[in-house]
Amino acid sequence: MKIRVLLFGQLAEASGVSELEMEGYADTISLISALQERFPTLQQSKYMMAVNQQMVSENTKLSENATVALMPPFSGG
Amino acid sequence: MKEGKPKNIFIKGAITASFIAESIEKHSVKKNIGGHSIFLGQVRADEINGKKVSAIEYTAYEEMAMQKMHEIREAVFEQYELTCMHVYHSLGKVAAGEICLFVFTSSAHRKAAIAACSELVERIKAELPVWGAELFEDNTHQWKVNQ
Numbered sequence: 252m253k254i255r256v257l258l259f260g261q262l263a264e265a266s267g268v269s270e271l272e273m274e275g276y277a278d279t280i281s282l283i284s285a286l287q288e289r290f291p292t293l294q295q296s297k298y299m300m301a302v303n304q305q306m307v308s309e310n311t312k313l314s315e316n317a318t319v320a321l322m323p324p325f326s327g328g
Numbered sequence: 329m330k331e332g333k334p335k336n337i338f339i340k341g342a343i344t345a346s347f348i349a350e351s352i353e354k355h356s357v358k359k360n361i362g363g364h365s366i367f368l369g370q371v372r373a374d375e376i377n378g379k380k381v382s383a384i385e386y387t388a389y390e391e392m393a394m395q396k397m398h399e400i401r402e403a404v405f406e407q408y409e410l411t412c413m414h415v416y417h418s419l420g421k422v423a424a425g426e427i428c429l430f431v432f433t434s435s436a437h438r439k440a441a442i443a444a445c446s447e448l449v450e451r452i453k454a455e456l457p458v459w460g461a462e463l464f465e466d467n468t469h470q471w472k473v474n475q
Contacts, residue, residue, distance in 0.1 A: 257389065259387065259389055259457065259459060260387065260459035260461075260471060261459075261471045301389075301392060301457075304389075304391060304392040304395055320389055320392065320457070322389065322457050323459065323471070324473070324474070325453070325454065325455070325456060325457055325458060325459065325474065326458070326459050326460045326471065326472040326473060326474045327386065327388070327393075327417060327429075327452060327453060327456050327457075327458025327459070327460065327474075328369050328417070328428070328429045328449065328452055328453040328458070328474065
């Protein structure tokens with residue numbers, strides 16, 4: 252099961268990537284813990300999460316080809 | 329004027345005065361309008377620890393931002409008696425002194441236009457997945473925090 256992960260702003264900067272593919276994670280908790288292992292700076296970062304462009308705050312099941320975005324606090328305008 | 333599909337709100341670089349002027353001019357054919365309200369966000373040359381901000385570089389989760397803006401647009405149209413609404417946000421580098429956000433509402437009467445414009449600006453800053461990096465004159469940067 253492929254998941255597309257997007258990182259933005261300071262998260263992309265700190266991890267050095269803005270987009271990656273992860274495989275084999277059924278929900279956001281397992282995905283996040285794998286991402287934290289790969290990018291330790293994520294553990295201290297403040298961010299919100301969107302699954303297929305919908306904001307989520309609780310553990311969310313992921314389906315094939317889901318897009319998960321990790322987003323630091325917004326600072327547009 | 330309600331629209332069915334998300335619109336692209338992003339403009340590469342600064343929003344020019346001529347773009348804003350043209351946008352105003354286009355409304356002269358809409359004779360049911362009695363008042364416009366316009367908000368222009370401008371990049372400020374803040375001084376932080378002795379270093380001056382020379383520009384802000386904006387990035388966004390564009391697809392989601394456009395979808396979110398579509399939802400905000402629909403909600404604000406529901407709430408206020410508006411004739412039309414236009415929102416433009418810069419992406420990429422915008423120098424200090426240049427315009428990075430243009431929010432334009434029109435209505436038969438001023439109160440709806442002013443209130444809707446103000447609400448839009450607040451919601452844009454709070455809800456759109458857009459990020460600004462403040463670039464300093466010495467080529468370092470820090471991430472902008474909205475107040």
